[in-house]
Amino acid sequence: MISERARQGLDGMLRRALAQSEGVDDSAVSVLDTLGDIAGSQAVMLSISSFSFRVMVFLHFEPGRELQSRVAGALGVAPEELSAQALLDAVCEQGNLVCGAFNRELCRSFPFVGMSTPHCLDGRCIEHLRLLGQAHLRHFRAERPDRPPCHVTLCVCADGDIDFEPPALVAEQASGELEFF
């Protein structure tokens, strides 16, 4: 069971993490009602675990020419020279940035947490999140100028009650984000 303020706290943390990693204002991040509103046939998954709960973050993406040329441009190589693994690594790094920023915020309320490495999943896996006994599920969209929006799903599974006072906001620090997609 997750209290309402804990849900809002977690949503706020992910909203800020997404905005920070994408280099946009918090107001550019909105909440989506359903998974159907999300574009992307694949997703990078990362987990943050604590003693009584775990948080999963899914960064949705669509492999294709548009993403390939943007990543290649960011890496300074020709799109045709960009390998599938290099593309996947870049997407996973973006997932690391989002989840890492979320993890840092979470550490302020829960000192004992650990974060996984990213893994790529087929987007159809996300339809089965109920199998994990989700206690809180939220989809986010970050609107970015001159680029397609970025979609992120937050899923929280709890072994017990979760309730915490969201910590006060701190001044953001530049984290050297990769503005790939």
Added chain:
Amino acid sequence: MLEQSMLFGAGVLLAIVACTLHARAASRRLQAGAAARYQALLDRMNDGLASVAALERDARIAQDALMEREEELATLREQLRGQDQRAVRDQARLIGAASTAKGCAGRLADDIQSLMQVSRTFDRWNQSMDALLKHNDGMHRKNDDFALIVRQMVIVTLNASIEAARVGEAGRGFSVVADEMRSLASRANTLSIEYRESLYQNDLITTSTFQDMQASAKLIMGAMTTLDLVNRSALDALQV
């Protein structure tokens, strides 16, 4: 001559009398002065005696107070002696406790270093889970191949049914077989789709379990690193 002698005698007598009277008067004055000085001396002596008595009283009071202070000092000395003895005993106990704590912290440091090797267990889990995820990928590929074959089978059996129908009465038996094959292909196709969904579910469950183990392992390693740092600080403090 006689008169002269008598006059002389009277003069002498008068002189004697006068001297006697003068002497008596002088004697009285002297006696009065001596009495006054005696009285003054007596008064001063009495005053002195009173002062001495007052001083004696003050001296007794001071002596009493001094004795009280000395008794208090003796009590304090006794208390300090007791405190010193307790302090010596406490110091000995503290030295013993510090030695024990140092030994415990040392053993704890050794245990922490041993437990840090749990990272090898985590690496083993990672390798196993990686193998499982690759196995899942292989199952996906096989199922995709299977789905492709099943779709081909559906088309082939459909063609077979059409061909059997075209032959007419002679193809009736073959038509039954073709229909049955098509039904089987359709069921295989349904099964393949369901199996594919199961594989997606399997991917999610496997990956989430793997990541939970991986993240929890990092949590444990982080907590142990913190514990190690605290223990090292305690050891450093105990070395002093």
